[in-house]
Amino acid sequence: MNSMNRPYVQIESENKISTLRHHLEKMLPEFEALPGVVGLTLNGGLSRGYADHLSEIDVTIYLTSEAFVDWQLSKPPIAVGITKLAGQLYDVKYVDFAAESARDWNDTELWDASYAEILFDPEDLLHSVFAEKLADRPEPGKAGNLLMSCWWYFRLTGDSWIHRGDVLQGHYVFNQAVTALVQALFVANREYIPHEKWLLHLSRSLGWTPENWEERLQAAMSTGDLTVESLKSRQITIASLWREIDRYIIENYYPHLPVHMMQKTTYERLKLLAKEGSISKGEWQMRTGSGVPGGDPFYSIFKLEDDELIFDLQALLAIDEDAMYDWHYEVLRAVKEDLQKG
Incomplete structure (x- = not known):
């Protein structure tokens, strides 16, 4: 998928992507020469345009079914998982290409795949599968369950813990509400839902966000002075964002829907x-x-x-x-x- 006009990384610290990509380029011939390789992809932070001293190079090796079984039943020809190759940290994963092609990919896998860079694909097999898997953007209707989850946490459960006075438990459930809320925001933009590691960060560069998103997101995440009043304030903020995202989806995709x-x-x-x-x-x-x-x-x-x-x-x-x-x-x-x- 074309990454233009999509959520992107906005980090001010030094970007070492050139250094890590140079290392990957030197390693590619070794990856390509592995037995049974159908193709290779670059995943993770590098595929999204950012790397620092804490980053590893995420590489997925797609194998023939026969080679996949061989690798599982014997010592793989290259170290897998988190490993250092030629002095650089990598996260190497190998998969059965045929099995990956046949199964449904979950939300996080689709998100990661939508940024993945195909490094090696001599028979154009990966390009074909990725095009098929990523052909349809998330349907806005999928936000219904996420908004339901958010509402359950901030309204039903939130009211309970405000009444019962357990501030820490209340803020914990509000954290769950914010996760579901931001996930719904991605779906409202017909974007794949990121891994939670990147969820809030990438939300800032979505095509549409509620007004004053950064300020209100901070308020939605703030535990304040850890009093019941801090719960009430946080609940009000989350509720207002919930209404705005709900209204946006209805107005843009389901204008005749008379309910939430x-x-x-x-x-x-x-x-x-x-x-x-x-x-x-x-x-x-x-x-x-x-x-x-x-x-x-x-x-x-x-x-x-x-x-x-x-x-x-x-x-x-x-x-x-x-x-x-x-x-x-x-x-x-x-x-x-x-x-x-x-």
């Missing part, structure tokens, strides 16, 4: 049930990817008869906000308003 991103899936499923009126268990599972709903906001507004989910409109209309948890009622109310609009 964290409620999007539940809203769409409830709307489907209301629209269809009756839907078989098999079709429900096929269209929603879930089994028969066993909780709110569904539980009171449908019946299960002969393997059919039967929507009960009158039951939905009769439910008021005191009969259901706020989160669920907001979704139900949105569907109720949709039905009233026709």
